[in-house]
Amino acid sequence: MNDLQEQTWVAAARRGDESAFEALVRRYEKRVMALALRMCRDPEDAAEAAQEAFLAAWQGLPAFRGESGFSTWLYRLTSNACVDQLRREGRHRSAAGPSFNDEEARVDVPDTTPSPQDTAERRELRAQIETGLQSLSPDHRQVLLLREMGQLSYEEIASQLSLDVGTVKSRISRGRKQLRNFLLKTGNFSGAAASKRAEKEGCQ
Amino acid sequence: MKYCEAFAALLDPYLDGELSPEEMVRIHEHLDHCPVCRAYADDMLTIRAGFPGVEDTPVPVGFADAVCAAVRGGAAPRKKRAAPWAKALVPLAACLAVVILLQNGPLSMQCKNAALTAYDSAAVEECAPAEAAVESPTETGDSVGEAKAGRQVPTATQSPAASAPQAYAALSEDEAAPANSGAGVTSLNTGDAWVEHGNIVFSAVVFLTQAEAGNALDGYEGRPYSDADRPGDGAAGTGYALERTDFQRILDQLDASPAVTERQEATTDLCCIVVTDASSAVN
Numbered sequence: 001m002n003d004l005q006e007q008t009w010v011a012a013a014r015r016g017d018e019s020a021f022e023a024l025v026r027r028y029e030k031r032v033m034a035l036a037l038r039m040c041r042d043p044e045d046a047a048e049a050a051q052e053a054f055l056a057a058w059q060g061l062p063a064f065r066g067e068s069g070f071s072t073w074l075y076r077l078t079s080n081a082c083v084d085q086l087r088r089e090g091r092h093r094s095a096a097g098p099s100f101n102d103e104e105a106r107v108d109v110p111d112t113t114p115s116p117q118d119t120a121e122r123r124e125l126r127a128q129i130e131t132g133l134q135s136l137s138p139d140h141r142q143v144l145l146l147r148e149m150g151q152l153s154y155e156e157i158a159s160q161l162s163l164d165v166g167t168v169k170s171r172i173s174r175g176r177k178q179l180r181n182f183l184l185k186t187g188n189f190s191g192a193a194a195s196k197r198a199e200k201e202g203c204q
Numbered sequence: 205m206k207y208c209e210a211f212a213a214l215l216d217p218y219l220d221g222e223l224s225p226e227e228m229v230r231i232h233e234h235l236d237h238c239p240v241c242r243a244y245a246d247d248m249l250t251i252r253a254g255f256p257g258v259e260d261t262p263v264p265v266g267f268a269d270a271v272c273a274a275v276r277g278g279a280a281p282r283k284k285r286a287a288p289w290a291k292a293l294v295p296l297a298a299c300l301a302v303v304i305l306l307q308n309g310p311l312s313m314q315c316k317n318a319a320l321t322a323y324d325s326a327a328v329e330e331c332a333p334a335e336a337a338v339e340s341p342t343e344t345g346d347s348v349g350e351a352k353a354g355r356q357v358p359t360a361t362q363s364p365a366a367s368a369p370q371a372y373a374a375l376s377e378d379e380a381a382p383a384n385s386g387a388g389v390t391s392l393n394t395g396d397a398w399v400e401h402g403n404i405v406f407s408a409v410v411f412l413t414q415a416e417a418g419n420a421l422d423g424y425e426g427r428p429y430s431d432a433d434r435p436g437d438g439a440a441g442t443g444y445a446l447e448r449t450d451f452q453r454i455l456d457q458l459d460a461s462p463a464v465t466e467r468q469e470a471t472t473d474l475c476c477i478v479v480t481d482a483s484s485a486v487n
Contacts, residue, residue, distance in 0.1 A: 022272045029268050030261040031253065037261070038221040047264050054271045055281040060457040063418050067461065068235065069246040071253070076232060079218075080453045083225045084282070125254040147220060148255040154222055173216040180247050189250075192243035 003121055010070050014061045021061075025054055028071070032078050034151060039082035049085040053078040069192060128189060132182040140175030147172055208234070208241055215241060219248050229452045236461045280422070398443040398476065402432035407470035408451065410462045410477055411441070417479045420454050429478045441480035451475035 006027070012020035032053055036046035056077045064073060133141050146157045154172075158165045183189035211234045217223050218231045235242050398404055421444050429443025446454065454477065455462070 018272070018276055021275060022268065025268045025271050029263050029271075030259060031249075033263045033267070034261040035221055043262075043264070047267065050267070051271055051274065052281050055274060055279055056457055058275050059280055059419065063416065063420070063458045063460060065460060068242045069249070071249045072235075072242065072245045075219075075245075075249055076235075076456050079221065079228055080456060081281075082221070083228065083449075087225075088282075122254065125250075129251060129254040148252055151261075154217070154220065169213075169216065172220070173212070176216060176248055176251075179251060180244075183251065189247075192246035 006070060010061070010064075010066075013058075014064065021058055024057075024070075028054075028074055031071070032074065035075065035078050036082055038151065038153065039079065040085055045085050045089060046082075049081040050078065052081040052084065056081060125189065128183055128186070129179070132179045132186075135182050136175055136178055140171050140178065143168055143171045144175040144179070208238055210234075211238070211241060215244060216248075219245065219252075225449055229449055232452055232456050236455070280419075397428040397430065398445065400429070400431040400433070400476075402430075404474075405467050405469050405471045406445070406476040407448070407473055408464050408466050408475040409443075410451075410455065410464045410475075412458075412460075412462055412477060412479050414479055414481060416458065416460055416462065417477070418458070420457055421477065421479065426479065429476065441478045444477045444479070445474045446477065448473065448475055451477065 006024070009020040009023045009027075013024060029050070032050045033046060036050040036053070037043065040046040040049055053074065057074055060077070064070070068076075133144070136144070142161070143157055146152045146160065147154075150157075152160070154165050154168050157163070158168045161168070180191070184191050211231060214223060214227060214231050214234075218228065223231065235245065398406075400406065400409070424444045424446075426442035426444045429441050431437060431440060434440075455464075
C-alpha cells in the first residue's frame with residue numbers, strides 16, 4: 001500500500017535503518033510467502049525463496065527509486081527468487097497437483113500490533129473491495145475469490161469449476177479490471193499515481 | 205483505460221505466479237518501460253492486500269526473526285549459482301574450446317559459448333570437486349537455512365548445453381569472494397578482456413555508473429570492457445557477462461531503467477553489464 005507509514009519505513013530502510021526494514025518484513029511476509037507458495041509449492045522452497053527475496057530487497061533498497069510501488073518491486077524480487085530456488089533445487093514449476101495443505105503448515109500468529117491508522121486504512125480498503133466484489137458478475141467474482149482468497153492456481157480453479165484454463169484467465173483478468181475501475185470511481189482508492197496520467201498516454 | 209495489447213495476456217498470469225521464467229523476463233522488461241502496466245500491477249497488488257485470504261497465509265514460525273537476523277548479520281542474497289553438476293562440465297568444455305579455437309575459424313554458437321568459459325577462470329576454479337559441490341548457506345537464518353545446509357542436488361534435468369553457459373557468471377559458493385588461484389586455465393590469445401566488436405558482440409549491453417550498480421554485482425567476475433568501434437573511449441569500464449535472465453534480474457533489483465542496447469549482430473546470447481567510472485553513463 002502506498003500509505004505514509006510504509007513510505008516512511010522504505011525511506012528509512014533505504015538509509016540502512018534495520019528496524020524500519022523489519023517493519024516492512026513483518027508487513028509483507030505473508031504476501032511474499034503467499035506468492036512463494038504459489039510458485040514453489042514446496043513449503044521449504046517457498047520459505048527459502050521468501051527469505052532470499054527479502055535479502056535481495058535489503059541489498060537493493062539503496063537503489064530503489066520508487067518507479068513502481070514498493071510492493072510491486074518486492075513482488076518482482078520474490079518471483080525472481082522463486083525461479084532461482086526452483087532452478088537451484090533442480091525442480092520445475094509444479095504440474096497441477098493438490099494445493100498446499102494448510103494442516104501441514106506451521107502457522108505463525110503475528111504478534112505485531114498494527115497502528116490504529118494502519119488498521120483503519122486496511123479496513124477501509126477491505127470494505128470497499130467487498131462492495132466492489134458485489135458489483136461483479138457471479139462468474140467473475142467466483143474465480144477472483146478462488147484465486148485471491150483460496151490461493152488456487154489457474155489449473156486448480158479450472159478443475160474445480162469445470163472450465164478450461166483460458167476461460168479462467170480471461171475471467172480473472174476482466175474481473176480484476178472491473179474491480180479496479182469500481183474502486184477508482186467510487187472510493188478513496190487513488191490507485192498508482194501514474195495511472196491517471198498514463199490513462200491518456202496509453203502505451204507505445 | 206488503455207492496456208498494452210501485447211502484454212495484456214501476460215500481466216494477470218504474472219501477478220498470479222503462472223508465468224515461465226522466460227515470460228517473466230519479458231514482462232519485467234516491459235514493466236520497466238510502461239507506466240500503465242506498472243500502475244496496473246501496483247493497483248492489483250494493493251487490492252490483493254485487501255483480500256482477507258492473504259492474511260491467512262501460513263508463515264514458518266520465526267520467519268521474520270530469521271530474516272532480520274540475517275540482515276543484521278550482514279547477509280547478502282545468494283548470487284548466481286551454477287547447477288552443481290554443470291560445474292563438472294566446464295573444464296571439459298574449456299579444453300574443447302581451446303582446441304577448437306586454435307584449429308578453426310568460424311564457430312557455431314555452442315562452441316562460442318563453450319569457448320567463453322575459458323575466459324572465466326573462476327568457473328574452472330570451482331571445479332575443484334569436493335569443495336565446490338557442497339553448498340553451505342551459512343548466511344541464512346537458522347529456521348530456514350538449516351534444512352538446506354549441505355544438500356547436494358544433482359537432480360537437474362536441463363540439457364548440458366543449456367546449462368553450461370551458467371558457469372560464466374558463476375561464483376565460488378562462499379561469500380568471501382576469492383581471488384583466482386589460477387587453476388591452470390589457458391587464456392585465449394585475445395586476452396582477459398571483453399572487446400566489443402573485437403572478440404565478442406554481446407546480445408545486449410547496459411552501462412551503469414558505480415553508484416547505480418552499487419553492490420549488485422559483488423562477487424561476479426568482471427573484465428575490462430572496451431568497444432573496438434569506439435577506440436577513443438579506451439576501456440569503458442568493467443564488463444560482467446551474464447545470461448539474459450540474470451542480466452534482467454540484476455537490472456530488476458536496481459529498479460532503475462538504464463537504456464539497454466540490443467545488438468542484432470550478437471555473437472553470443474550473453475548480455476553485459478558495464479560498470480563505468482564516469483559520473484554519467486556512456487552509451
